[in-house]
Amino acid sequence: MPTPARLHVAHALHGVFGEGERVPDIWDRDLGEDAHLAQALLGHCLRRWGRLQAWVKPNLKDPSRGVPLGTQVALAMGLAQLAWLPGVSDHAAVNESVLLAADRELGFPPHKGLVNALLRRAAKDRAALAAQLEALPASLDRSPAVEQALRMALAPHGAADQLEALWARLQQPPRPAFRVLKGESPEGLVPDLEVPSALRMAEGGSFPRPWLESGAGMVQDRTSQALLAYAWNRPVARILDACAAPGGKTTALARRHPGAEITALEAHPRRAARLRLTLQQREVEAEVIQADAAEWLERTEEAFDLILVDAPCSGSGTLQKHPEWPWLAHDELPRLTGLQRRLLTAAADRLAPRGLLIYAVCSWLPEEAEAHREWLAEARPDLRPATVWPAGLGVESGTAPTARFQPHPLRWEGEGFQAFALTWG
Incomplete structure (x- = not known):
């Protein structure tokens, strides 16, 4: 055998x-x-x-x-x-x-x-x-779906001729990033110079499994950590994490806004149960609700000062982490984009005045982010961009903060994310 x-x-x-x-x-x-x-x-x-x-x-x-x-x-x-x-x-x-x-x-x-x-x-x-x-x-x-994803990743940055270089980078196994939850970081981890909350393994360091199993830290991709390092100085009393499992972003939100009431939604029973256990182990106070996020948002009358919609998506930005992605069927984009637009619309309706809405997908496809941003700008002119990320994490030139999160795929180490931030009032 x-x-x-x-x-x-x-x-x-x-x-x-x-x-x-x-x-x-x-x-x-x-x-x-x-x-x-x-x-x-x-x-x-x-x-x-x-x-x-x-x-x-x-x-x-x-x-x-x-x-x-x-x-x-x-x-x-x-x-x-x-x-x-x-x-x-x-x-x-x-x-x-x-x-x-x-x-x-x-x-x-x-x-x-x-x-x-x-x-x-x-x-x-x-x-x-x-x-x-x-x-x-x-x-x-590479499958045709991969070719498309790579082209879309490079296009906003004017780097269409760098497809082979991007593919070569994505063939290297990803380096893990970590976040401290309590106490000090263990020996063998060093600060990430670009992402203040993130730690990386030092040269020759070993994977900190005992530290993670103790609950003192967690693995979290550096792109996710950069996404949640937004600059926002308005009061945040009520937070909604609309697609919360497995709990990493909920944990980060709790650390960013101690004392805020957090509602975390998860549709799948097993994932919701795991989310509750994870948050309990990390001593994060949050109300976990097992519910379809779009349906729950459409029927609730509650308003939130901060809403994170990390929407279900194609996952095209996770090619490096999931090398099986090229070989899977990718015929669900129409369903996914419909769900994303529904989630985004419902979340925008539940945003409190002067609140912050962050929409994010781990995808490079414009249909899953940029198209929604452009559509929402016409459908909801009362919403305006919130410039909450450093210039280097966007697609615009210059040094001004950006409301669009889309790091350059060749210059940024981490998963491929697109996000945008909105506010009103």
Whole structure:
């Protein structure tokens, strides 16, 4: 039987390519120290899936014939280990992949011999294999949806000719960022010079798992932290986090505005239960309501001094964090943009005079942010831009603060976000 780490990777790949599913956040939770191998292997397979399959095809007896998914997975995992994981022995890379091919659930037993032969041949010169794979066009690893997302990320900054540079940057695994919740930061973390609330791992530092498990800190992408480092000096007594799970932004809002009453909405029962537990563990006082945010906003008569709508979106800005994104179906944009506009309209109606509304999506697509901003400017002329972020985080030239949050994707390390801020009265 293959090792647990490789079984987890194979299941994740089958979920992506067989079922069109995202890789669950907790897919490697029970692997212990083997999680490092699993994470590296899955990352290489997802980031280089197109090239791995392109290498296999001409090495088949009949390249025109289709290859079962179980065989594709076994070969991709074996090739990735041979090419990019020097700590894995030839024997382990080949033998474990053959065992996967023989698995009736995850493999295709008739192709055991094929997998064994191709990988043994590749193992004879691992450096040459890596060079062959890297020499294949990077575009093989990009779907049309990715091409569109990259173009849209660069267009507002006049950098359309930098697509390959952006893609290369996104192929590097993301570096985590952290936020202190109580006490001092642990040894091995250093301040982020661009984002005052954020901490990064020092060179050679280890992941601060005990500190995180103690509840003294949390992982939060530096883009999210920069988004919530808005400049706002008006009184904030009532806050609404309209799409609150998993709780990172709710936690940050509570720290920004101690003493404010916070209402956190989450539609899904399990996510709402997890949100309550997370906020309780972090000692954040908030009323968690399990409800569809748009429906709740449309029926409530309450008004809020600060509303955050971190809306459901395509997730195109999370390409670096979610390398499976290129291989998923992306046919829900009309539904998502309709939901976003409904949420934004309902939230604007519940904003108190002189309050602050922040709308954000982790997407680079203009349909999910800029189009809504332009539409709302006509539909609600009483709302006006609130310049709450430093100039460098927007798309405008100059040094004046900005009401549009859209960091340059090549100059900014972190997830791709678009946001805008509004006020009235």
